[in-house]
Amino acid sequence: MEFMGFLRENGEVGVRNYVAVVPTVGCVNKAVEAIAGRVPGLKPLLHHQGCCMIPSDIEVVERTLIGLGSNPNVAAAIIIGLGCESVSMDRVADGIAREGKPVEALILQEAGGFSKVVAKGVEAARRCLEYAERFRRQAFDLSHLMIGIKCGSSDATSGIASNTAVGLVADKIIDAGGTVIFGEITELIGAEHILVKRAESQVVANQIIKAVNDLENRIRSLGIDVRGSNPTPGNIRGGLSTLEEKSLGAVVKIGRRPINGVLDYGERPRGKGLYMMISPGREMEFLTGPVAGGAQLLIFTTGKGAPQGYPIAPVIKVCGNPDTVKRLSEHIDVDVSGVISGNETLEETAEKIFEKLIKVASGEKTRAEILGYDKTMNIYVRGMIL
Amino acid sequence: MKRAITLSEKDNVAVALEEILEGEDVEVTIGGGKIILKALNNIPFGHKISLRRIRRGEKIIKYGEPIGEAVTDIEQGEHVHVHNIKSIFV
Structure with missing residues (x-):
């Protein structure tokens, strides 16, 4: 089995061929939006972080921005900074350039304001798009794929149909030599003993326990008892x-x-296989994590119908609720409601998801891509906003 | 005939794929095979039905993993929920 992707200079393979416009700090989002608005084909990454944060969070933001800019779906990146923010523009630009990608960096305060940085950004965008033009899709085996998996707006059908079928797909990707990233640590509280049993080594087992305990302790310090309030x-x-x-x-x-x-948020896996990423359940922060870690595609199961895509990675929506599949069909990529109605087995629906995955990896657009429902994103931070 | 599904062959409960009423026959899909049992209670969609007699203290298995333990004896075909099982950890 093969998919058609774009080979990057560092040997990684993208499933999309984008030029990303990356703000170092939320203060320049308007300039990033303006540049993306004037040149078709650019992907703005409009997050709200980058300044007035504790040092460990600034580190996370830098690592995440580097990861997003060097994701295999990105051919070249334009970094827009303000000039006074905590995130280091140089570290972000250098980090992306180290992956062999052209990077253009512009600073609003140095350029002489909004209008001038936008004009320069438009010029940079034309150069980057010209560079991206050279890539053509070629056939690659599935070991080049890294997939992020998430559930959202779940209901009673999720645990029966969509999550169970996607689990079979995850096994298939890993068996083909690929990589799967999951996270949403909040959802794992209460199931950590299962994950620990599946850890490859004692070191990984300890990391899983620590990741879950750290989160639970932080939640508890706010007076909230997750174990007691769930289900x-x-x-x-x-x-x-x-x-x-x-x-x-x-x-x-x-x-x-x-x-x-176990990966820190936005961190790249060091090998192939199954990885747990420290990340929250909320989608705009979660989806950024695996994509910054190098995932080219995301599989997202939903029951009631979550519409969100992601700016630089296709998000495949899988739904097992027969009613949602009918009423929100414009948001659902794979209908697995046959498991509920009795028309399909879990194995048959897993095969459908897998086929869709290969098609989307080879260029077929997801529902969120067709609708352009892919602008919202953010970066997970753990400390205070100062 | 009403329908239910097990999510792993190790499970001792199945999930109702539609609303099942007391006394109705239920066809349960287990992997490639099927069994038929009689529902002893009303079982709403998404709720669990016992595939066999489960003794008090025995683990309830769904997705091939323990999801809790029985606090009373549970008969085959009985509704399995918060009234007769509890968490192992909480």
Whole structure:
């Protein structure tokens, strides 16, 4: 099995061929939007971080921006800075350039304001787009794929149909030599014993426990008891009896292979296989994590219908709720409701998801891409905003 | 005939794929095979039905993993939920 991708100079393979416009800080988002508005084909990464944050978070933002700019789906990047922000523009630009990508860096305060930085950005964009033109799709095996997996706006069908079917797809990708990243640590509280059993080594097992405990302790320090407040009354009405049942319904989407490592947010995996990334459940922050880690594609299961895509990576929406599939069809890429209606087996629906994945990796547009529902994103921070 | 599905062959409960009423026959898909049992209670969509007799203290298995333990004996075909199982960890 092969897909048609774009070979980058560092040997990685993209499934899209984008020029990204990356603000170092939210203060220049207007300039980034303006540049992207004037030159078709640019992908703005409009986040809200980059300044007035604790040092460890600034480090996370820098690593994440470098990761996004050097994602294999990006051919070249334009970095826009303000001039006084905490994030180092040089470190971000150098980090991306180190991956062999052309990087253009512009600073609003040095350029002489909004209008001038936009004019310069437009010129830079033309150069970057010209560079991107040279790439053509070629055939690659699936070991080049890195996939992020997430669930959102879940319902009773998620644990039965979409998550269970996507779990089978995750196994298939890993068996083909590819890489899968999952996270949403909040959802794993109560299922950590299952994940620990699947850790490749004791080191990884300890990292999993630490990641879950750290998050739970932070939540507890705010006076909130996750274990005691889950499953929620709505979950119980839907048939979930215990916290571990709820967590398992989410965990089933990552399949059954061993966990090879734990990644910090936005960090790149050091090898192939299955990786857990420290990340929250909220989609605009979660989706950024695997993409900064190098994922070219995201699979997103939903029950009630989450519309969100991502600026530089296709998001494949998988839904098992027959009603949602009908009413929100413009947002759903793969309909697995046959599991609920009894027309399809889990294995058959997993095959459908896998086929869609190969098609999307080879250039077919997702529903979110067709709708342009792919602008919102953010970066996960753990400290205060100062 | 009403329908339910098991998510792993190791499971001792199945999930109702539609609303099941007390006394109705239920066809349960287990991997490639099917079994038929009688529902002892009403089982709403998405809720669990016991595939066999489960003793008090025994683990409830779904997705091939324990999701809790029985706090009373549970008969085959019984609704399995917060009234007769509890979390192992909380």
